[in-house]
Amino acid sequence: MPLVAGVDTSTQSCKIVVRDAETGRLVRSGSAKHPDGTSIDPQHWWDAFRTAAQEAGGLDDVAAIAVGGQQHGLVALDAEGRVIRDAILWNDTRSAPAAEDLVRELGDGDRATGAQAWADAVGSVLVASLTVTKLRWLRDAEPENAARVAAVALPHDWLTWRIAGYGPEGESPLGPRLDALVTDRSDASGTGYYDAEGADGAGEYRRDLLRLALGRDDVILPRVLGPAESGGVAHASVAGSGVDGGALIGPGTGDNAGASLGLGMEPGDIAVSIGTSGVVSAVAPRRTADGTGAINGFADATGNALMLAVTLNAARVLDAARAVLGVDVDELARLALAAPAGADGLVLVPYLEGERTPNRPDATGTLHGIRLATSTREHLARAYVEGMLCGLADGLDALRSQGVPVQRVMLIGGAAQSPAVQQVAAQVLGTPVSIPEPGEYVADGAARQAAWVLATTHDAGAPAPAWSTTVTTTLDADPRPVVREQYAAVRDIVDPG
Numbered sequence: 001m002p003l004v005a006g007v008d009t010s011t012q013s014c015k016i017v018v019r020d021a022e023t024g025r026l027v028r029s030g031s032a033k034h035p036d037g038t039s040i041d042p043q044h045w046w047d048a049f050r051t052a053a054q055e056a057g058g059l060d061d062v063a064a065i066a067v068g069g070q071q072h073g074l075v076a077l078d079a080e081g082r083v084i085r086d087a088i089l090w091n092d093t094r095s096a097p098a099a100e101d102l103v104r105e106l107g108d109g110d111r112a113t114g115a116q117a118w119a120d121a122v123g124s125v126l127v128a129s130l131t132v133t134k135l136r137w138l139r140d141a142e143p144e145n146a147a148r149v150a151a152v153a154l155p156h157d158w159l160t161w162r163i164a165g166y167g168p169e170g171e172s173p174l175g176p177r178l179d180a181l182v183t184d185r186s187d188a189s190g191t192g193y194y195d196a197e198g199a200d201g202a203g204e205y206r207r208d209l210l211r212l213a214l215g216r217d218d219v220i221l222p223r224v225l226g227p228a229e230s231g232g233v234a235h236a237s238v239a240g241s242g243v244d245g246g247a248l249i250g251p252g253t254g255d256n257a258g259a260s261l262g263l264g265m266e267p268g269d270i271a272v273s274i275g276t277s278g279v280v281s282a283v284a285p286r287r288t289a290d291g292t293g294a295i296n297g298f299a300d301a302t303g304n305a306l307m308l309a310v311t312l313n314a315a316r317v318l319d320a321a322r323a324v325l326g327v328d329v330d331e332l333a334r335l336a337l338a339a340p341a342g343a344d345g346l347v348l349v350p351y352l353e354g355e356r357t358p359n360r361p362d363a364t365g366t367l368h369g370i371r372l373a374t375s376t377r378e379h380l381a382r383a384y385v386e387g388m389l390c391g392l393a394d395g396l397d398a399l400r401s402q403g404v405p406v407q408r409v410m411l412i413g414g415a416a417q418s419p420a421v422q423q424v425a426a427q428v429l430g431t432p433v434s435i436p437e438p439g440e441y442v443a444d445g446a447a448r449q450a451a452w453v454l455a456t457t458h459d460a461g462a463p464a465p466a467w468s469t470t471v472t473t474t475l476d477a478d479p480r481p482v483v484r485e486q487y488a489a490v491r492d493i494v495d496p497g
């Protein structure tokens with residue numbers, strides 16, 4: 001049976017799965033870490049990809065490959081295909097003032113008008129995460145770099161381009177063919193200069209908005225491929241990666257659309273992903289245009305919309321708790337579950353890295369309700385888990401308020417493996433919580449896309465392969481209203497909006 005590879009070039013690491021194209025059976029996998037930081041030389045992604053590919057036993061035998069990746073990061077390339085500066089990632093908030101400027105400019109000076117205009121145009125009100133704000137920041141803060149920009153890519157576009165053999169002269173077999181850059185509708189929809197539903201539903205770049213941000217629009221943007229359209233072939237001599245020539249390359253995806261494809265999500269399903277970002281997402285036939293900014297109206301990887309609420313503070317909140325307490329993930333979970341729901345009033349508002357939803361780029365976290373009785377390791381652990389999940393519960397409410405049906409929640413991402421996260425999720429989200437078997441669902445979605453691309457070489461209209469997802473545990477809803485009530489009270493004190 002042919003094999004396919006799926007890659008997740010995420011914030012913290014690169015993960016690769018090799019699966020049977022027909023059944024979806026996992027055959028091999030590998031991963032490698034990325035350095036910390038909110039701006040990073042993309043060379044690290046390439047190095048991590050090659051290491052992960054080796055750990056996965058090489059990719060010589062795969063018939064197709066696709067890359068899912070962290071969204072929004074700005075990879076600015078010069079005419080020689082060189083990265084002009086470190087990529088500025090989705091969780092870098094330096095462009096928050098630029099986002100505000102762009103919102104007001106589109107509203108002729110009025111913020112509310114501008115916010116709705118961006119939501120109508122591209123599905124999202126601008127915050128620092130979106131690529132277009134990073135271009136405005138570049139124009140203002142680094143005009144010499146801005147003047148050198150010949151092409152703008154996202155992390156998954158850039159890695160796909162390198163796998164195809166393109167890159168700077170001397171570092172790649174095929175050289176700097178900028179017009180060979182490709183992307184997909186899902187990741188393009190997170191740039192802020194692509195309307196996934198424009199051009200009668202076909203999707204179109206909004207070069208006027210790109211020009212508004214950068215001051216010019218004479219830059220190459222990746223060609224947007226269809227959901228199962230091949231972007232070429234992996235190059236045979238990609239040094240050290242083990243990708244053999246002839247492997248078809250899929251369009252790739254933004255990571256959240258990748259997870260949605262990997263999980264096989266249908267309307268009514270909600271994915272709650274707890275990785276570096278916290279993401280509450282749902283597939284819908286059309287996006288809404290939420291002028292409040294709580295919901296991003298992106299595209300999925302199949303032709304639908306993907307509605308998301310995204311927080312900056314998720315798994316790393318728990319990493320911070322572990323650092324404070326000096327414990328590993330198992331002990332953090334044990335401590336959190338040893339304290340009562342609500343932690344006797346100890347509440348964390350977890351804006352440790354600023355926040356995106358709500359849009360508070362300069363906010364800091366707050367620990368409220370410290371008393372002698374709550375000054376225990378157990379209470380602290382519980383407060384961190386509950387605060388992080390309450391931010392996501394607010395996101396789920398925002399999705400509901402946009403009319404998104406909520407039938408079941410699937411918990412994924414690194415921190416979803418924590419028993420404390422699982423149990424507290426059932427308490428604060430107010431829905432049954434399903435835990436799919438541990439896995440890399442973004443990489444799985446990319447692999448499924450690769451299998452889909454492969455299938456279309458025999459049958460142009462083939463559907464995505466019907467791989468199944470195994471749910472290992474389902475927790476009944478276990479609502480504890482006190483947790484969200486006291487969180488909301490403290491949140492509204494520290495962040496009156």
Ligand SMILES: Nc1ncnc2c1ncn2[C@@H]1O[C@H](COP(=O)(O)OP(=O)(O)O)[C@@H](O)[C@H]1O
Nearest residue numbers: 010011012013275276315329413414415417418
């Ligand atoms: N059992 C666990 N409990 C809590 N956090 C965990 C656990 N396992 C992994 N993590 C955390 O999950 C994060 C990595 O998740 P991942 O989804 O791979 O992130 P990303 O996709 O953003 O790179 C890390 O911050 C890690 O510490």
Ligand SMILES: O=C(CO)[C@@H](O)[C@H](O)COP(=O)(O)O
Nearest residue numbers: 010011070071090275276277
């Ligand atoms: O910004 C978003 C989505 O809008 C994030 O979800 C990024 O796409 C990063 O994802 P992870 O690496 O945390 O999974």
